[in-house]
Amino acid sequence: MRSIAEMAISSTSRLFTTDNSLPNSSSSSQPVYMNYALISALIAFALAQSIKVFITCYKEHRWDPKRFLGSGGMPSSHSATVTALAVAVGLHDGIGSSTFATALILACVVMYDATGVRLQAGRQAEVLNQIVYELPAEHPLAESMPLHELLGHTPPQVIAGGLLGMMTSTIIYLISHSGNYT
Template identity: 85%
Template sequence: MRSLGETAILSTSQNSVSNSQSSSQPVYMNYVLISALVAFALAQSIKVFITWYREHRWDPKRFIGSGGMPSSHSATVTALAIAVGLQDDLGGSTFATALILACIVMYDATGVRLQAGRQAEVLNQIVYELPAEHPLAESMPLHELLGHTPPQVIAGGLLGMMTSTIIYLISHSGNNA
């Protein structure tokens, strides 16, 4: 019969062995990382197609630009949090950390970053109306698409949830057979 201390040590050593085995997978097999990156790429790609649909022009800058529908920041952090929860359990501290990170990023996207974009829009209008001889009249315009509206953040979050869930189902379908 083992003592309580021996059981705790055995349990800790078994957890570290299982953690080291799961972390020895190559990066391209990292389901959590793949989910976050795919969600980001999908959100950015959707922005390009939305721009094409609305404005009838291709804008490859939308692949790397911020702002717009859907929020790639929200898609990325939501996919990350859901993937961690599906892989490591919803009751763990890793999921809690990822969830809080996702909430902060999405709150910031609709708060500070959205307001900074609106301020940039107003400042650009003021500079545009300056007389030509004013020293700021020739300045470069500020970037206006910084933040997101709540619908853009929600769409990004839903995209992130769907992406990580689909990738989880695909990557774990062979394990059930």
């Protein structure tokens, strides 16, 4: 019978070998560029950020490439990213898997935070910027840089991001698995 130390060493050495495949896992040895969940999340993020640029262009009649990387706005790229990840994991590993449970809880925490703490922090930044703007010119804080106000998301922005993430992940899944059913 093996000792606990031998089993721990054996398990640890398996983690650091070049073949990271898990038992009963058919695709964990694929390269990272073939990782369906990762690709889905990255594409959902890129789509959400691109949509923000076009919405800004449409609403404000100006091109703002900073929106490609900025936070806040419609749709929530954070929500799109984590929702795409959760859906991809659910489709790939099954909704009964612990990886899906982990991804789902992560998505819920991120979306709750976006509409809670981050949204309130953005509103506080708005108020603080207004206070600083109204300070007399000789006040030491009058020349301070304004705080970033677009931090969080409204519930419709989070819902739109979540829907975008679900659609992105599902479409990529259908495309990547379309040849498997013939």
